[in-house]
Amino acid sequence: MFKRTLTNIGAGVALAAAGVLATGAAAYAHECFNPNRSDQGNAGASNSQAWFTVHVEEITEGMSEEDASCFLEAYASTGAPSSFTIHVKGVNGQDGVIAGNNPHPEKAGDGKGIDEIFAAHGADIGFAFESCGIPAPF
Template structure:
């Protein structure tokens, strides 16, 4: 039987994070450098999620290794530095109000984790026979 609840760590981190409402929109700066993300994580507005830590926290070691191998093999990044503090004047989001189709996953400026990498994330769990969420 496929484990129920596997992947909750990553899902929770990507959508809920530290309990701040803006995590539900999982906004990140797709073209900011690693050094820039490191600097941004020092603010209260951005938080870096280490994918391996989140996957490992929600799965046994064998399933976590399988999911991570599939995820990285498909090109998933090791970390996401996501926006956790609401943006003024935009209902608490950064890029949600953009009317341009495909803008939330174009690899430029503000993107959404699940729009850009959802297929890779869910595909990795599926490839390993582990249920996400």
């Protein structure tokens, strides 16, 4: 249980830092999620040590209330998901990047199978920053 808590805390810290999901750090650009899994499936996956759910609201930590509200409203207008259940730990302690060796990078954000957050929704995140006049951290 302690190990799971540390895994979740570590993932949360990593995602809060990566919450901008596009800082340019390769490790964060490749966070993998399943865009077709149901909310119930995501909840079940979050009970494992390998998957962790992050909410888009975490991106707004440190923003003024006005900027956070604008960002969330602009992001929601894109129709992009409000949370992502990401793979944070692979088997035998490997990293959580499932699609990292995908020989078809054009499929990294196609909405089928496993996608990478930034490939799938980086434009939505960028739009929210830009439309609110908030300097994007990428």
